[in-house]
Amino acid sequence: xxxxPLAAAFVADAPRAKWHDETLWFVRAKRDKAAxxxxxxxxxxxxxxxxxxxxxSRLADYLEQFEREATRRxxxxxxARNAAEHNEIVLKLLSDRGVKRLxxxxxxxxxxxxxxxxxxxxxxxxxxxxxxxxxxxLAGESPSHIVLPAIHKKKEDVGQIFHEHLGTTAGATDxxxxxxxxxxxxxxxxxxxxxxxxxxxxxxxxTGGFVVCTNEGNADLGVSLPxxxxxxxxxxxxxxxxxxxxxxxxxxxxxxxGQPITTYSSHFHGPRPGGELHIVLVDNGRxxxxxxxxxxxxxxxxxxxxxxxxxxxxRRSGGHSYxxxxxxxIGSILAPSRNPKMFYSLPxxxxxxxxxxxxxxxxxxxxxxxxxxxxxxxxQGLLSRSKRLGMQAMSFVFRRPALYRLAGxxxxxxxxxxPRFMIYNGxxxxxxxxxxxxxxxxxxxxxxxxxxxxxxxRNS
Amino acid sequence: xxxxxxxxxxxxxxxxxxxxxxxxxxxxRFADPLAQFESQLAGVGxxxxxxxxxxxxxxxxxxxPEFANANGxxxxxxxxxxxxDLATIADxxxxxxxxxxxxxxxxxVAENGAAWVTDERIRHRAIYFIVQxxxxxxxxxxxxxxxxxxxxxxxxxxSSLGVFISGPSKTADIExxxxxxxxxxxxxxxxxxxxx
Ligand code: SF4
Numbered sequence: 001x002x003x004x005p006l007a008a009a010f011v012a013d014a015p016r017a018k019w020h021d022e023t024l025w026f027v028r029a030k031r032d033k034a035a036x037x038x039x040x041x042x043x044x045x046x047x048x049x050x051x052x053x054x055x056x057s058r059l060a061d062y063l064e065q066f067e068r069e070a071t072r073r074x075x076x077x078x079x080a081r082n083a084a085e086h087n088e089i090v091l092k093l094l095s096d097r098g099v100k101r102l103x104x105x106x107x108x109x110x111x112x113x114x115x116x117x118x119x120x121x122x123x124x125x126x127x128x129x130x131x132x133x134x135x136x137x138l139a140g141e142s143p144s145h146i147v148l149p150a151i152h153k154k155k156e157d158v159g160q161i162f163h164e165h166l167g168t169t170a171g172a173t174d175x176x177x178x179x180x181x182x183x184x185x186x187x188x189x190x191x192x193x194x195x196x197x198x199x200x201x202x203x204x205x206x207t208g209g210f211v212v213c214t215n216e217g218n219a220d221l222g223v224s225l226p227x228x229x230x231x232x233x234x235x236x237x238x239x240x241x242x243x244x245x246x247x248x249x250x251x252x253x254x255x256x257x258g259q260p261i262t263t264y265s266s267h268f269h270g271p272r273p274g275g276e277l278h279i280v281l282v283d284n285g286r287x288x289x290x291x292x293x294x295x296x297x298x299x300x301x302x303x304x305x306x307x308x309x310x311x312x313x314x315r316r317s318g319g320h321s322y323x324x325x326x327x328x329x330i331g332s333i334l335a336p337s338r339n340p341k342m343f344y345s346l347p348x349x350x351x352x353x354x355x356x357x358x359x360x361x362x363x364x365x366x367x368x369x370x371x372x373x374x375x376x377x378x379x380q381g382l383l384s385r386s387k388r389l390g391m392q393a394m395s396f397v398f399r400r401p402a403l404y405r406l407a408g409x410x411x412x413x414x415x416x417x418x419p420r421f422m423i424y425n426g427x428x429x430x431x432x433x434x435x436x437x438x439x440x441x442x443x444x445x446x447x448x449x450x451x452x453x454x455x456x457x458r459n460s
Numbered sequence: 461x462x463x464x465x466x467x468x469x470x471x472x473x474x475x476x477x478x479x480x481x482x483x484x485x486x487x488x489r490f491a492d493p494l495a496q497f498e499s500q501l502a503g504v505g506x507x508x509x510x511x512x513x514x515x516x517x518x519x520x521x522x523x524x525p526e527f528a529n530a531n532g533x534x535x536x537x538x539x540x541x542x543x544x545d546l547a548t549i550a551d552x553x554x555x556x557x558x559x560x561x562x563x564x565x566x567x568x569v570a571e572n573g574a575a576w577v578t579d580e581r582i583r584h585r586a587i588y589f590i591v592q593x594x595x596x597x598x599x600x601x602x603x604x605x606x607x608x609x610x611x612x613x614x615x616x617x618x619s620s621l622g623v624f625i626s627g628p629s630k631t632a633d634i635e636x637x638x639x640x641x642x643x644x645x646x647x648x649x650x651x652x653x654x655x656x
Binding site for chain 1: 466612
């Protein structure tokens with residue numbers, strides 16, 4: 001997979017790409033307003049980063065404490081080394097109880113594990129209940145954003161999808177009407193479901209419970225009707241103390257959508273009377289990331305999506321071009337950790353503008369890590385041929401000052417004389433979608449030398 | 461055995477130690493936390509109503525057509541009549557036809573307009589999410605300034621479910637247009653009972 005051609009396909013529809021860009025920027029602007037309304041914002045970020053750094057430094061202890069406390073409250077804790085184990089555990093829980101219908105609420109982890117197709121192959125109906133996720137599920141796609149899963153769809157698209165699957169009026173595009181249709185459709189699914197699965201935003205070692213944040217209330221509805229609740233969580237979701245939630249809940253929604261808090265922040269501790277609660281702790285590569293001084297901080301991520309909303313590359317290339325369950329800046333760090341061969345192109349897309357690191361509520365140094373990845377991937381020999389050859393040629397020229405000066409002179413003289421097609425063609429990625437600036441008459445080196453000459457004349 | 465392998469693999473990594481920060485400091489406070497709570501709640505699509513006693517709640521609700529014409533009503537607040545008793549319902553699925561619930565909340569948070577509720581002594585937690593309209597009732601002097609104070613006062617884990625609810629159920633998943641009433645309640649009213 002390669003990010004650039006997929007992004008090119010997205011950008012080919014120029015008005016849509018522009019709309020995508022502006023919509024996400026709008027969300028980013030809301031985040032700014034929300035962040036500025038909290039005077040101690042920077043202090044909160046610092047606390048969040050410190051809490052996370054501390055937690056991962058003692059992760060095994062905290063996981064054991066979590067397991068102990070959760071078990072004490074009547075939950076059953078399962079451990080999965082990888083996606084396959086996670087899926088098997090979930091399947092077994094369902095099939096042991098004869099469950100045929102499962103409602104799910106936003107869990108990027110189950111996306112990461114490709115749980116839906118797995119369960120469907122085993123004859124279980126899986127319904128994603130977050131409206132955005134339901135839209136992409138009906139469309140046969142995956143979420144293109146971790147907080148706004150259907151951000152790439154226009155209301156006309158949703159109208160068409162709902163017309164085909166839910167029988168709404170053809171051509172209807174009113175969000176109120178479409179949401180009402182989804183409400184009725186999903187209520188039916190909630191009532192029929194025999195089990196509910198949720199993700200986990202934060203798990204608390206001290207109490208053995210966990211918090212799920214939604215605006216729609218779908219997680220709550222999904223787990224309060226059936227008796228079986230399964231919660232899937234990555235092992236990095238832990239915080240040590242309940243009071244730590246004060247820091248993270250203040251940061252999460254403001255960073256994600258600019259809201260002061262999500263509509264529902266639900267704290268689950270043990271099964272409800274007469275029910276069952278199963279928690280699946282998933283590693284899937286996370287303990288490996290722990291080992292690396294460079295990338296460890298990527299485990300701090302609370303999946304707010306702010307880095308995507310602000311990223312000039314994400315906004316213009318669409319989440320699907322990343323081909324990974326978590327796209328954008330943080331996805332471009334996490335994906336190569338899992339599979340460098342497959343995702344080598346993601347860190348190359350970064351413009352190193354640093355905006356992601358500025359907005360990240362848990363202070364992940366995203367753009368530094370992306371730069372580190374580039375070095376690392378080059379080191380592993382995973383650059384594309386064109387990039388490798390280009391860099392080799394450049395290094396050859398840069399090491400020979402005379403050749404460098406000669407090449408510059410030739411280029412300044414020759415380029416303005418060349419016909420357009422010789423400059424703006426497939427070989428020149430920099431000329432795509434933009435005009436190159438005019439070449440200056442003199443190189444920087446020449447101007448510098450001239451200036452030095454003038455100055456020494458003036459001073460003498 | 462995955463458990464031991466995961467723990468072993470985590471313990472094998474050399475992760476630098478880091479202190480857990482103390483959160484005991486002065487955080488955001490408001491001159492008038494009650495007014496701040498009301499304006500935050502309005503900002504997220506909810507409605508705050510000040511009353512002098514719980515007796516005032518029923519007349520206010522009765523004046524609303526969606527309450528006067530409601531089918532099922534569940535109430536855990538004295539003075540507000542109900543026609544459906546959670547304690548006698550065996551299966552929460554039956555709550556599908558309940559239109560209104562009037563429930564007590566423990567306290568509110570000024571910085572974000574959220575109210576804290578739990579399923580303690582409440583047979584079906586689904587009631588908070590399945591009804592068409594939700595009203596919460598809380599003492600007006602029980603508003604804390606911020607989330608840190610909120611966690612300092614509540615005891616996390618004392619009930620199997622505890623929720624901060626801030627406004628009605630909503631979504632913006634279709635072209636970022638805000639629509640109220642996604643799966644849960646289409647409206648949230650918070651009655652703030654002023655101290656006698
Ligand atoms: S990396 Fe930071 S900004 Fe990006 S999703 Fe994670 S927490 Fe949010």
